[in-house]
Amino acid sequence: MASRANHLALLGRGPLCAAALLCTQMIGPSLAQAPVYQGPAPQAAIPSPAAVSNFPIASDARLAGDARQTRFILDLDKPVQFRAFALADPYRVVVDLPQLSFKLPAGVGVAGRGLVKAFRYGLVMPGGSRIVFDLAGPAKIAKSYVLEAANGQPPRLVLEFEEVDRTAFVQSLPPENRPELRPGIAEANAAAAQPDGPAAAKPVPGPPDKRPVVVIDPGHGGVDNGTQAGGGDIMEKNLVLAFGLALRDRIEKSGKYRVVMTRTDDTFIPLGDRVKVARIESAALFVSIHADALKRGEGDAQGATIYTLSDKASDSEAERLADAENKSDAIGGVSLADEPTEVADILIDLVQRETKTFSNRFARVLMGEMKNTVRMHKHPLKSAGFRVLKAPDVPSVLVELGYVSNKGDLEHLVSENWRNRTVGSMAQAIDAFLAKRLATAGPGK
Template sequence: MAQIGAIQALAARSVSKVRVLLTAALLCLAAPPPVTAQTPVQTASVASARVMPEATRIAAARLGDHGDKTRFVLELTRDAPFTILAEATGVAVEMEAALDAALPPAKGLVRAVSVRPGVRAGHLRLVLTTTGPVRVLLAEVIPPRDGMPPRFVMDLAAGQSGSGTGGFSVLTPASASTLKPPVPKEKPKPPLPMIVIDPGHGGQDPGAIAVGGAFEKDITLAMAKELRRQLLATGRYRVALTRDRDVFIPLRDRPALARTKGADLFISLHADSITSRQVRGLSIYTLSEKASDREAEMLAQRENQSDAIVGMDLSVQSADIASILIGMSQRDTLNQSRRFASLLLKSLDPSIAVLPGPLRSAGFAVLTAPDVPAVLVEMGYLSHSQDAKLLGSDAHRKRMAGSLLRAVDGYFGR
């Protein structure tokens, strides 16, 4: 722990403009030389250097690929405190030492090792450029034993930083000339609910075409953006869109994105078209293996065809949905989806026309994230002239998004 003290003392001298890029739980087992009481802000290495004038030398440097981790080892002539730094391109070790060894070639997660002067006089910085984001699993100096010299050892694993617990981080941007202590731990607040909005169709898949010529893909995108605007304006939610421009997204990537984003709710927006031009109104769908009715079944078939337009096989097997539904019932996902669907129906602006029996279910491919409550909203029929006109209007879009916001608020108990 004295090692941590030394690094924090060093860090306490720092000033500004430093980003924390990496949270690594570090085990520091080395026993550093004592820090004198007169120089409380000095690092142990600086203090000890006065007592022991010979500098630490790095006699050998090597990388080892151990499959799930990459190990970086420095053989030292004697113990030396070190600092781990996040670099834009990887991670660095800063140490008061002189380099006598050749730098090792690329191995494992490390694409290159380079050296440059450290932030402070007499220090050097060994920069490990990595193949992608890495986590520091361990960094320590192993004391000499069995005739082996002291060794600095650092283990890297692939992955984002930020999941460390109880550790500290001393981190600078690549060009920083200062060091900074770890950001004081705040009480972790539960993150705001994440709403993923899925504007149906896009790119080569226009979706339904309105009587006036408008495309479903544009109507859904405009609605998704308005809903995002209204949700974010409350400050109560985080929002992600499966697409925010006119681009094709395969059906399965949509629920996959909801899971990646850690969605608490998934709302897929559509506007259907059918041959009967008299039918109008909004309807809301949840996932089921067997469709609630013939119309819902036909609708799910139409919506699930999206990928076929670009020549992908995306048939959703009934067996797939059956097994997903089992997972959903274990997680209560389906009940939550239905709860949101009925809240939405109650929250609708009175001006919005509703299809008879508006709460329905069918095997929609976009609703298959097993742990994310999800609904598909058919906002109206583009084959109906009045619905088509309304869905293209700003005022109606605001009312529709407002209705969805009320339902989201109700769902999260706001």
């Protein structure tokens, strides 16, 4: 927990931007949910040399210019792609890059210059690094580019900032990031969806959908690839997204339940936000989908595993996996150290006990259905401290479909026939669990 707190101090607070790492000078609407960084500008955490040997190296960084125009220069050993964008309140510029090995001089970024008060940098998750500039005032990204190596000089990432007034700064942001426009976004979107013409009739809202809500959560996404196989061509984020969409379609066919997806495309969703989706929707069930892998030298494992929440992992493997899954948010910025008051703690504990009972019950039902069609792990029911399982009032499980590090499991994970059979068994388990729970709750519950 202490190490996570250190990562939190490193990068500030806020969810990771869900954009692809593409070089741009413009600020696009796909960055509507960009992070809101706060806090000091600490130095970077440097991974071990063995872990970063294959990543591009950032060897030096410096600022030049004055309060009207400021330039940032980052020395690299090879060119990289990146995306740069601005945020308001407080004024910041964020640069998303592929994973770098930061070997910058000690203390770099603490002292600013010109338009930049300070900057911080580090690994936000496996595969993705980030640099965050705290600005002294509103400024735009006038230019952003990568210079190829030439004349004995290394490749360089260059950002040029120019001073602008607040009006110009805010107008350069996409509407969903403009502070004064946020309250009207929903209304504007609804109006745009209506037929043209001032006399168009407003649609009559139908009765509220009272069907139980099932939240399907395909893990990872965006710069967070999850586990990988086949030389990096097969990524967990794609496998679990395809599985989650197929599971959604199967459940919706019955018409009994409303299904909400935490993501339907290659977007990074912070772990805390995934939990919020379940709570906002008052979900009857939350199912997170993943695919595990073991590192070389750690042996071999195979089969599907179903996890429920535990304050203490049920074994070392579960603890390792939970720590790996939680780490993306500990680095990305969601606080894991929030301490409620004693009274709130007691109330949450009471709710969690009931929720854990239902979660464990569903896990057993799910295992009973899956074992008839899917190869299960030798210990198929486990518990761990997964962040996405911590909604205190929503029964939740995390399903590891198999191990991409195991040849047999990988063949199953990429098989459409296997996926269809597994989706069928999971949909049947969801129906059996919810039907019994609703019958026990009684009418109107």
